[in-house]
Amino acid sequence: MRITVKQQVFLAPATILILLVLLLAFMQYTYWELSTKRQEAKAIGTTFVALAEADMAARRLHLLLRTMQHTGMASPEEMALVSDLYERLFDAIGRLKPFGPLKESGQISQLFTLAEELNPANSPQIEKTAESFARFRTELSTVSSITQMHSNRLRLSHEQDINQLVEHAAIVSISVLILAILLGLAISAYISRRILNRVQSLSRNAVQIADGKLEIPPAPDRIRDELDTLAISINRMTTRLIRVVGTEKLLEGAEEERRRIAMDLHDQSLSDLSTILRGLQNLSVGTEDKTARTKIERLEEDLERAITNLRDIMNNLHPQILDILGLGAAIEAHLEQHCCTDKLPEYHLHIDPQVNNLDLDRLKQLAIYRIAIEAIQNVIKHAAASRYEVNLEMCEKTLVLSVEDNGKGMPDPANRDNGRGLNNISERAKSISAEVIWKPSRFSSGTRFELTLQS
Ligand SMILES: Nc1ncnc2c1ncn2[C@@H]1O[C@H](COP(=O)(O)OP(=O)(O)OP(=O)(O)O)[C@@H](O)[C@H]1O
Ligand SMILES: [Mg+2]
Incomplete structure (x- = not known):
């Protein structure tokens, strides 16, 4: 009962x-x-x-x-x-x-x-x-x-x-x-002891979770009163927390690994390629044969292109600008470098200056940066839009990132290709306790992607 x-x-x-x-x-x-x-x-x-x-x-x-x-x-x-x-x-x-x-x-x-x-x-x-x-x-x-x-x-x-x-x-x-x-x-002694014991056990479990000891507390098999509901909620909350923390650790590990690879590429491969480039430049200066010099100069150009590509890869692996200038500047730099050609849709970027005052940790900034890049990539790849807007702003105490296009709109989940982008966006958002949503855009057609994060 x-x-x-x-x-x-x-x-x-x-x-x-x-x-x-x-x-x-x-x-x-x-x-x-x-x-x-x-x-x-x-x-x-x-x-x-x-x-x-x-x-x-x-x-x-x-x-x-x-x-x-x-x-x-x-x-x-x-x-x-x-x-x-x-x-x-x-x-x-x-x-x-x-x-x-x-x-x-x-x-x-x-x-x-x-x-x-x-x-x-x-x-x-x-x-x-x-x-x-x-x-x-x-x-x-x-x-x-x-x-x-x-x-x-x-x-x-x-x-x-x-x-x-x-x-x-x-x-x-x-x-x-x-x-x-x-x-x-x-009766009151019996009931108060019964309630007190259960409240004490619930508060012990809550303190353990707050201290970071993520052990799933026992849950009652049936609900008799509000305390049982609370015990079941704490149990479910801990289970979800363990899952989120696991994902967060995984992502943190992956980001660390990408940073290390970027550093290795920079310190080893890039410096090797630069040494080879200098060698080629010296060789071309000392070569009298015109045909041989032209070939060497072509090789130099190829090598310079390879070095630029490698820098792009490094930046993609770990956007250094994020560490130096922050989230807004990193998104702006990405748009300027990769989305500025005539063939691509026109974009409008608005970064709220208040975002710079926000004390976001590195992992959250990285997650939001990667989410923004994937949302922009999706507009370019799938939306067939002529323009899109990227906004990063503060609404009271909530950080809002939106990417809104005037393209053809999101197809139904059943008609969508199975890419990894949307899934990654959801996972990354979950790992920083942000919420994401795709809804019809405020243009006459298209999609509005929105991420909200309570600060
Ligand atoms: N802005 C958008 N407008 C229209 N359709 C979109 C938009 N964003 C995503 N989609 C649809 O959602 C599908 C899944 O996107 P998702 O990012 O998961 O995969 P992908 O971009 O095809 O591949 P991946 O991101 O793994 O390289 C896309 O195939 C596309 O149909
Ligand atoms: Mg994608």
Whole structure:
């Protein structure tokens, strides 16, 4: 399963959070149980008040009715008071909340029946009224004592419940908190150690690569998180680096070899040929025979041409001007020496003066020089162009070499001859970490070759 580093980091706090939420749910559940009991206690309180009010109203009503029955007269105020007391009595019974034992017993409906018998509108006789009131109040006191008993029992169990709840809540909270802390610590210790070990190993590998010890670090066989992706990238990066360094060393060796051959040619062959030329010149001066002198002079001319050709070869093997005047001047010298005849396409050269301030090492200069020469050669050989532009310039911090012609354009790779030039350009560019691209030219037709190198 793929778990990102971010998710791994959040695993410990998430576990603690889940445990705390569970604890909260437990507390809520216990409180809810307690609150139903508290509601019952509230109902008992209301019932007590209602019972007291009903009793009081019944007593006053009985007294008033008795007085009225004895005198046999009733003033309108007294009649109004009677009906008001009866209403209050009825209302008080209506407010009785059925709870616990009262729910099923039917005593409340019994009270209602008895209360209806007390209705003064029925104008009962004195004895019957007294009897009804006595029955009603007996029933009231029965309900009251049941309520009292239930209330006592409830108070006792409520106290016990609260004690139990506090005890339970304390034990459960402490246990859950300890568990959450231990679990959080264990998970974060495990994950941080796991991440730290892998980061340390990655940083060791990176330091080794930076120190130049190019050993391919191990790569995980499957990607589980970003660190595995990083390990695979470092592995691939090292493999590519080894390949690039190998190519660079190879090219460096080849350039060194060419320099040595150029020096040998100069010091040995060129000086031998110059000695022979001097010998021939002396010989021609001392020769009286005209025909023989003409032959010697022809030989001198051939030898001078051979010496010029040898100098070209030496320069091609190792362009000395590059060491002396730099990249721009070397390209300019090449164009002037080899690309300036009428039969060849016209060229325009632009060298940005900023390029001279660039601190390019010898190998990079050589690589770019050889790439430029091959790109120019290709224009002359293949493009059938009438003109081309060679630019060497700085675009912010990037060195850009471009050779752009107005020729027929690059054929598709499938229709291209298999030369070594393009391949060499790509290899040389890779060895100095430059990028090369061939794209349509900005002229109406043709090719633009571009090399970019970040300085
Ligand atoms: N500027 C260009 N315009 C048109 N075609 C080009 C241009 N540059 C290269 N090509 C095409 O690319 C092909 C390959 O070029 P590449 O330099 O690799 O080989 P080559 O020049 O034929 O031989 P080599 O460079 O080995 O002497 C050429 O044959 C040519 O068709
Ligand atoms: Mg070529």
